[in-house]
Amino acid sequence: xxxxxxxxxxxxxxxxxxxxxxxxxxxxxxxxxxxxxxxxxxxxxxxxxxxxxxxxxxxxxxxxxxxxxxxxxxxxxxxxxxxxxxxxxxxxxxxxxxxxxxxxxxxxxxxxxxxxxxxxxxxxxxxxxxxxxxxxxxxxxxxxxxxxxxxxxxxxxxxxxxxxxxxxxxxxxxxxxxxxxxxxxxxxxxxxxxxxxxxxxxxxxxxxxxxxxxxxxxxxxxxxxxxxxxxxxxxxxxxxxxxxxxxxxxxxxxxxxxxxxxxxxxxxxxxxxxxxxxxxxxxxxxxxxxxxxxxxxxxxxxxxxxxxxxxxxxxxxxxxxxxxxxxxxxxxx
Amino acid sequence: xxxxxxxxxxxxxxxxxxxxxxxxxxxxxxxxxxxxxxxxxxxxxxxxxxxxxxxxxxxxxxxxxxxxxxxxxxxxxxxxxxxxxxxxxxxxxxxxxxxxxxxxxxxxxxxxxxxxxxxxxxxxxxxxxxxxxxxxxxxxxxxxxxxxxxxxxxxxxxxxxxxxxxxxxxxxxxxxxxxxxxxxxxxxxxxxxxxxxxxxxxxxxxxxxxxxxxxxxxxxxxxxxxxxxxxxxxxxxxxxxxxxxxxxxxxxxxx
Ligand SMILES: Nc1ncnc2c1ncn2[C@@H]1O[C@H](COP(=O)(O)OP(=O)(O)OP(=O)(O)O)[C@@H](O)[C@H]1O
Ligand SMILES: [Mg+2]
Numbered sequence: 001x002x003x004x005x006x007x008x009x010x011x012x013x014x015x016x017x018x019x020x021x022x023x024x025x026x027x028x029x030x031x032x033x034x035x036x037x038x039x040x041x042x043x044x045x046x047x048x049x050x051x052x053x054x055x056x057x058x059x060x061x062x063x064x065x066x067x068x069x070x071x072x073x074x075x076x077x078x079x080x081x082x083x084x085x086x087x088x089x090x091x092x093x094x095x096x097x098x099x100x101x102x103x104x105x106x107x108x109x110x111x112x113x114x115x116x117x118x119x120x121x122x123x124x125x126x127x128x129x130x131x132x133x134x135x136x137x138x139x140x141x142x143x144x145x146x147x148x149x150x151x152x153x154x155x156x157x158x159x160x161x162x163x164x165x166x167x168x169x170x171x172x173x174x175x176x177x178x179x180x181x182x183x184x185x186x187x188x189x190x191x192x193x194x195x196x197x198x199x200x201x202x203x204x205x206x207x208x209x210x211x212x213x214x215x216x217x218x219x220x221x222x223x224x225x226x227x228x229x230x231x232x233x234x235x236x237x238x239x240x241x242x243x244x245x246x247x248x249x250x251x252x253x254x255x256x257x258x259x260x261x262x263x264x265x266x267x268x269x270x271x272x273x274x275x276x277x278x279x280x281x282x283x284x285x286x287x288x289x290x291x292x293x294x295x296x297x298x299x300x301x302x303x304x305x306x307x308x309x310x311x312x313x314x315x316x317x318x319x320x321x322x323x324x325x326x327x328x329x330x331x332x333x
Numbered sequence: 334x335x336x337x338x339x340x341x342x343x344x345x346x347x348x349x350x351x352x353x354x355x356x357x358x359x360x361x362x363x364x365x366x367x368x369x370x371x372x373x374x375x376x377x378x379x380x381x382x383x384x385x386x387x388x389x390x391x392x393x394x395x396x397x398x399x400x401x402x403x404x405x406x407x408x409x410x411x412x413x414x415x416x417x418x419x420x421x422x423x424x425x426x427x428x429x430x431x432x433x434x435x436x437x438x439x440x441x442x443x444x445x446x447x448x449x450x451x452x453x454x455x456x457x458x459x460x461x462x463x464x465x466x467x468x469x470x471x472x473x474x475x476x477x478x479x480x481x482x483x484x485x486x487x488x489x490x491x492x493x494x495x496x497x498x499x500x501x502x503x504x505x506x507x508x509x510x511x512x513x514x515x516x517x518x519x520x521x522x523x524x525x526x527x528x529x530x531x532x533x534x535x536x537x538x539x540x541x542x543x544x545x546x547x548x549x550x551x552x553x554x555x556x557x558x559x560x561x562x563x564x565x566x567x568x569x570x571x572x573x574x575x576x577x578x579x580x581x582x583x584x585x586x587x588x
C-alpha cells in the first residue's frame with residue numbers, strides 16, 4: 001500500500017491553564033483547564049450540557065480563540081500557527097455531520113486532499129480506501145448526501161475528517177443523532193478503526209456509558225470545564241473522585257465495570273467435560289457472560305474462539321470468577 | 334437579529350411538474366402573439382397606424398427593447414452580486430442596513446418618477462435610462478444575494494472552516510453554490526422588472542417598445558398602443574420563463 005491509513009500517528013496535545021471568556025459574560029465558559037492528551041489515545045470529555053465541552057474542543061483547532069493559556073500539539077504552540085494551516089492537520093467531526101449537500105460523497109471526502117494539491121488518482125484512491133474503512137460500498141462515492149441515511153452520513157463525516165490523514169481528530173458527539181443500535185454499531189466500528197489508525201482523539205459526549213466504552217481516558221467535567229476527575233475508565237469506576245463523579249457513573253457501577261472487562265483478559269478455567277453448557281465468544285465482555293448465566297440459569301459458560309457450535313473451546317468461566325473480577329477491581333485500586 | 338428582509342423564493346414548481354411544464358409558457362405566449370397578429374391584420378389601419386404597426390418598426394423596437402434589457406440586466410448583476418457578497422463577507426450590520434435601505438429607497442420611488450428625475454438631473458438619452466433601470470433592478474438581486482449567502486446553514490460553514498478552508502474558499506466552495514437558487518430567483522425578478530419598466534425609457538428618448546406604446550397613447554390610436562402593450566407583456570413573460578429555465582438548469586444537484 002503506497003499510502004497507508006495509519007500514515008501519521010497521533011501527537012500529544014497539552015492544554016495549560018486554558019481559559020475562554022465570551023465577550024459580555026460574567027463567568028468564563030472554560031476556566032483554567034490543564035490536561036495532557038497522550039499521543040494515540042482517545043480522551044473523552046464528558047459533562048452536563050453547557051459545561052464547556054464544545055468550547056474546550058474548538059479551542060484546540062482555534063475555531064474559538066482562547067482568552068488565555070497555551071495549547072500545544074506535538075510541542076508546538078498552536079497560537080503561533082496559521083489557523084487555516086493548523087486546521088488542515090486536525091480532523092473535525094461535528095455533531096450535526098455537516099456534509100456539503102451539493103457535493104457528491106467523493107467530493108465531500110476529497111475536498112481537502114484536492115485543495116492540498118493531491119493528484120486526482122491519489123484523491124480517488126484515498127476516497128475508495130476511506131469508504132471501505134468506514135464500511136460503505138464503493139459506489140456510494142457518486143451519491144449525494146441526501147441519498148444516504150443518517151448513520152451512513154455520519155460515517156462519511158468521519159471519513160471526511162480522516163481524509164488528509166490528520167494526526168489529531170476532534171469529535172463532537174459524532175454518534176449523537178443515531179438510534180441505539182446504529183450507535184452501538186458505529187462505536188464498535190470506530191474502535192476497530194482507531195486500533196488501525198492510532199490517532200490522538202478528543203471525543204465529546206454527554207453519555208457516560210459511551211465515554212466508558214470509547215475512552216482510553218475520561219475527563220469528567222464540571223461547569224466551566226473544571227476537571228472533576230481525569231483517569232482511565234476502570235480507575236474512575238473503581239474510585240470515583242467525589243459524589244459529582246459518582247452521580248455520573250449512576251446506578252449499576254459494578255455491572256459497568258464488568259462491561260469493560262473482555263473475556264480474553266480473564267483467566268479461564270479448563271472446560272468441563274459435560275455437554276450442553278451455554279457458549280459465548282471470547283470477544284464478549286464479562287457482563288455479557290453474566291447475562292448469559294442469568295438467562296440460562298447456569299453458573300458456568302464455555303468460552304469459544306468464534307461463533308458456531310464447532311468453534312474451538314478455549315475454556316470455561318464460573319460465576320465465582322465473575323464475582324471475583326468485580327470485587328478484585330473494586331477492592332484495591 | 335437580522336433586518337427584516339423578504340427574498341424572492343426560488344422556483345420549485347418547475348421541478349415538481351417536470352420538464353414538460355416548462356413548455357406550456359412559450360406555447361401560450363406564441364398563441365397570444367398569433368391572436369395579436371390576426372387581430373391587428375383584421376383592422377383597417379390609417380396612415381399613422383400603418384407607419385407604426387408594421388414588421389420593420391416592430392422588429393427594430395423589439396430589438397432595442399431586448400438590447401436595453403440585456404445591458405441593464407448585465408449591469409445589474411455585475412453591480413448587485415459582488416456588492417451583496419462584499420456586504421455578507423464584511424458581516425457589517427451597518428453596511429447591510431445602508432445597502433438595503435438604499436436599495437429599498439430606489440424601489441420605493443416609482444420608476445417613472447426616477448426616470449424623469451434622472452433625465453432632469455443628468456440629460457435625456459439611453460444612458461440615463463440605463464442608469465434609472467439599473468438603479469431600480471439592483472435591489473432584488475442584491476437582497477437575494479445577501480439573503481442567499483446568509484441563509485446557508487452555519488453548520489456547513491463551520492464544517493468548512495474546521496477543515497481548514499480560508500474565508501474566501503468557504504465562500505466559493507460552499508456559500509455561493511448553495512445560494513445560487515436564491516440569487517437566480519432575484520435575477521429573474523430583476524429581469525422581468527427591467528423588461529416591464531423599459532418602455533419608460535422612451536419618455537426620455539431611450540428607445541424600445543415604449544416608443545410605439547406612447548405614440549399610440551398620445552395620438553389616441555388604440556391599435557398601436559394595444560399592439561405594443563401586448564408585445565411588452567409577451568416579452569416580460571418570456572423573460573420570466575427564461576429565468577425559470579436558468580433556475581432549473583443551474584440549481585446545484587443534490588439540493
Ligand atoms: N458563541 C458564544 N457566545 C457566548 N456564549 C457562548 C457561546 N458559545 C457557548 N457559550 C456559552 O458557553 C458555555 C459552554 O458552552 P459549550 O457549547 O462549550 O457547552 P457544551 O458542554 O458543549 O454543551 P452541550 O453538551 O450542550 O453541547 C455555555 O454556557 C454557553 O451558553
Ligand atoms: Mg457541545
